[in-house]
Amino acid sequence: MDAITYTQARKNFTDTMNRVCEDHIPLIITRQNQDPVVMLSLEDYNAIEETLYLLRSPRNAQRLLKALQAVEKDEYSEKKLIED
Known part of the structure; x- marks a missing residue:
């Protein structure tokens, strides 16, 4: 499972969402001083x-x-x- 920073995800939000939906691979989004989250297609x-x-x-x-x-x-x- 790939991981990117919150800043990278925000900068390329549409592309990030499209990648997750098209590849069917969850994506970890890391955040400073907070727990990471996972982006997953519906x-x-x-x-x-x-x-x-x-x-x-x-x-x-x-x-x-x-x-x-x-x-x-x-x-x-x-x-x-x-x-x-």
Whole structure:
């Protein structure tokens, strides 16, 4: 994860935001005498929130892990979706 100073971020704010959104890589913004912050695209933030929601339930997390393991072993079957 890259890091830039608050001054650099402020000077190139639009470019900084575009970079974070296009590259899908969070950016650390350091500040003098204060804790750093992370700039993250809304799309990436929503993906993290959804992942946390899905893994919040131990039972669901176990089910998802089992499904991933099945895919890695090619132990799955494809099903056609019904189209309207």
